Amino acid sequence: MRYDLDQIETFLAVMELGTVTAAAARLNLSKSVISKRITDFEAVIGAALFKRNAGRITPTEAAIRLAERLRPALSELVAATESAGWGMDGAASLRGSLAIAAPMTFGTMYLTPILARFATAHPALELRIDYEDRLRDLTREGFDLGIRIGHARDSALMARKLCEDRPVVVASPAYLERVGTPTTPAELAAHPVIGYSHVPNAQIWQFKQGNRMVSPAVKGRLMLNNGEAIRDMAVEGLGLAMLPGFIVAPALAEGRLVRVLPDIEPRPLPIMAVWPPVTPMPIKLRMLVDYLAAELAVPDWRGAR
DSSP: OOOOHHHHHHHHHHHHHSSHHHHHHHHTOOHHHHHHHHHHHHHHHTSOOEEEETTEEEEOHHHHHHHHHHHHHHHHHHHHHHHHHHOTTOOSOOOEEEEEEEOHHHIIIIIHHHHHHHHHHOTTEEEEEEEOSSOOOHHHHTOSEEEEESSOOOTTSEEEEEEEEOOEEEEOHHHHHHHOOOOSGGGGGGSEEEEETTSOHHHHSOEEETTEEEOOOOEEEEEESOHHHHHHHHHTTSOBEEEOHHHHHHHHHHTSSEEESTTSEEOOEEEEEEEOOOSSOOHHHHHHHHHHHHHTSSOGGGGGO
16 A cells, blocks of 8 residues: 555645544545545554544644655645646646635735735636734645735745835824823823734834834733724724724724824834745746735825825
8 A cells, every 4th residue: 555645635634724624624525535544644654643532633743743744845746746737937827726824904905806816817726815813834734825914033934025014003083182192102101002912012112213213111901913903992092003004094094093103103014925945936826926016016005094
């Protein structure tokens, strides 16, 4: 008996998703087929890959080590075979699949229509798009591409800057009328801020003063894990918020929020495409990154600021 690519793909899907049920849904197969593939794969390689207990499975150390080696190998194999199918110049329609991870708000507000146009131009290409604000492990979770907002925190990934966003300090007109408007970063310490639970306040509330960045000691009682929710709390007058321009642009244009400290420059946020290193870079991935860079060269939200 020999292992095959279906067994490897199934194994990696179970590793990524954590359950046979989720892997079956991803691969559009029955749970019995998934279980049999895993069992056959274990028999071929001669090692237990999962501990089974009361219907739950946990990967063994052997499974973790094997997955770390198989993920990049499978990616390179898929890239090579797909390139042979359509020619290295990419002239023919793209085929295969791409898995993309992106932040929730940026994805729903701006990325979806761009990806829809790309999908329309390449009908043979399958896209799996996952919007979540939590920072994803692209390699371990099987993503081909990630969109990151902010400065790079994973030097192991390849990266390309797509555009730049400038954060904005905002508050509702009612809040500023009630409490007053701060005029310097230092005065922010006297105001409640609405925090983002995925990133410490000190990394968000940064301003350029002269040749250095300053981070005032802000604090607040509200912490949320989504930018739109933070914006809406600010609209309700619950404090100041520092948010990317693409989130607050419509509310600023409509007058539901007001820009605070308009003459002081917060630290800009790069919007990056990142991907696990694969050599050669798959044509479908290169073309998607090029497309995103062209579409975001002049971001739509800047006109609303």
